[in-house]
Amino acid sequence: MKPARFDYVRAESLAEAHDVLAAEGGEVSVLAGGQSLLPLLSTRLARPRVVLDIMRIRGLDVISHESQAIRIGATVRQAKLAAWPDLAGGQPLLAAALPFIGHAQTRTRGTVCGSIAHADPSAEIPLVMLALEGAILLSSARGQRRVCAAEFFTGLMSTAREEDELIEAAIVPRRQPGHGYAFREFARRHGDFAIVACAAIADERGARLAIGGVADRPVAFDGLPLDEAALDEALDRIAGALDARDDLHASADYRRHLVRRLGRATIAEARQCRA
Amino acid sequence: MPRLSADARHRVAFVLNGRAVEGQAEPRMLLTDFLRHVLGMTGTHVGCEHGVCGACTVEIDGVPARACLMLAVQADGAILRTVEGLAPEPGRLSLLQQAFRRHHALQCGFCTPGILMSLDNYLRDNPDPREDDVRIFLTGHLCRCTGYVPIVAAALDAAARLREMKETQT
Numbered sequence A: 001m002k003p004a005r006f007d008y009v010r011a012e013s014l015a016e017a018h019d020v021l022a023a024e025g026g027e028v029s030v031l032a033g034g035q036s037l038l039p040l041l042s043t044r045l046a047r048p049r050v051v052l053d054i055m056r057i058r059g060l061d062v063i064s065h066e067s068q069a070i071r072i073g074a075t076v077r078q079a080k081l082a083a084w085p086d087l088a089g090g091q092p093l094l095a096a097a098l099p100f101i102g103h104a105q106t107r108t109r110g111t112v113c114g115s116i117a118h119a120d121p122s123a124e125i126p127l128v129m130l131a132l133e134g135a136i137l138l139s140s141a142r143g144q145r146r147v148c149a150a151e152f153f154t155g156l157m158s159t160a161r162e163e164d165e166l167i168e169a170a171i172v173p174r175r176q177p178g179h180g181y182a183f184r185e186f187a188r189r190h191g192d193f194a195i196v197a198c199a200a201i202a203d204e205r206g207a208r209l210a211i212g213g214v215a216d217r218p219v220a221f222d223g224l225p226l227d228e229a230a231l232d233e234a235l236d237r238i239a240g241a242l243d244a245r246d247d248l249h250a251s252a253d254y255r256r257h258l259v260r261r262l263g264r265a266t267i268a269e270a271r272q273c274r275a
Numbered sequence B: 001m002p003r004l005s006a007d008a009r010h011r012v013a014f015v016l017n018g019r020a021v022e023g024q025a026e027p028r029m030l031l032t033d034f035l036r037h038v039l040g041m042t043g044t045h046v047g048c049e050h051g052v053c054g055a056c057t058v059e060i061d062g063v064p065a066r067a068c069l070m071l072a073v074q075a076d077g078a079i080l081r082t083v084e085g086l087a088p089e090p091g092r093l094s095l096l097q098q099a100f101r102r103h104h105a106l107q108c109g110f111c112t113p114g115i116l117m118s119l120d121n122y123l124r125d126n127p128d129p130r131e132d133d134v135r136i137f138l139t140g141h142l143c144r145c146t147g148y149v150p151i152v153a154a155a156l157d158a159a160a161r162l163r164e165m166k167e168t169q170t
Ligand SMILES: Cc1cc2nc3c(=O)[nH]c(=O)nc-3n(C[C@@H](O)[C@H](O)[C@H](O)COP(=O)(O)OP(=O)(O)OC[C@H]3O[C@@H](n4cnc5c(N)ncnc54)[C@H](O)[C@@H]3O)c2cc1C
Pocket: A029, A030, A031, A032, A033, A034, A035, A036, A037, A038, A074, A100, A101, A102, A103, A106, A107, A109, A110, A111, A112, A113, A114, A115, A117, A118, A120, A122, A123, A124, A125, A165, A166, A167, A168, A191, A192, A193, A194, B050, B051, B052
């Protein structure tokens, strides 16, 4: 199908984008890499009155170091971040997850912040943001605010972003000494959306495990034991309590099974990376 | 800041296969339709129109990307290459195209323009790829005819011949 009619606005500065969002918020779709928005437009699941292209705003295409964190600007494409030389040293979990986002041919255009805004429950970047307790920097004509990932993702493709706000950057905590990081996912074909994805962070006392693809948003669990028997028990409890869905791709039971198997393997890998 | 109204058609100009081109498009027109219907460049194919099949893959500012996931107006000022730009001259195929022919890497040919544009770009950055990496790269394309085996063989063969050519040149 073809998109319905809309006005196309190309913002050249953040202030211009803020003005359009302030004036027409609910009617506007922000256009970043277009890898999720264009399918929505073409199938007419989205019918905005205005499409606001932010990709030519100066100064947003920047990856920079903040104290203890990496800041990824709104127009940084996934391929650019993957090629950033400081990535593996700066945050290995993000480096491990990036190759799983779609295909090389979609990562050339898809942005990091667009994936966060889209908030697909199977998406890798929201999962990593939650696992690392990262933050989302939102801005509007009213000012700026930071929202932590746990509060940002509020449900199936829903977020705490207000209609007049733009995601200006993603703030990803840097690797911490003594911590191990691992990412794994299961999909039928490399590049497909994950049926289940896991991100784990381990230190000498225990592990944090974030799980995507199962509930309506990524979910995280702290303080998992490293002792194998106790870990299996904890994963059983987590898998049982998750609000898993049946769909075209997998049954809820199969997803729970994957949570146990993949969860255990991911935590084991995170422990090894620490050593 | 430019605002292009929904009801009008707007000038879109870019460089296509080394030549300046332009045409008129409504904001909602996809780049695929602009290439095919406005410019008459029908080498770029349209399969799914939502980014999944890869038939529409072209090179945009030096990287492979889906033409169906871009508005024509977004391409204003860009540098594009499509399958029409691969052959060095009429009647002569590029090395990669020759390898496709030798290995029977196409049957109906529907997926071929997108795969050629992807691989052409990939082999430039990865002159000596492993078979596994070629296969992962090709997950961005669907082919319903060949079963992929001949496509992978053609890609590896083209890579080897491109390396040889470079060596004899230096
Ligand atoms: C074939 C295919 C396979 C894919 N597989 C995966 C996968 O396995 N995993 C995965 O995670 N994704 C996958 N994707 C989607 C991924 O490629 C997108 O890049 C990502 O979901 C959205 O990023 P984008 O920059 O393309 O955003 P767009 O498509 O431009 O926008 C997506 C949404 O976010 C909003 N938005 C974007 N940027 C901002 C901003 N700065 N502020 C506020 N709102 C904003 C838009 O209005 C829109 O609603 C796939 C896509 C395709 C086509």
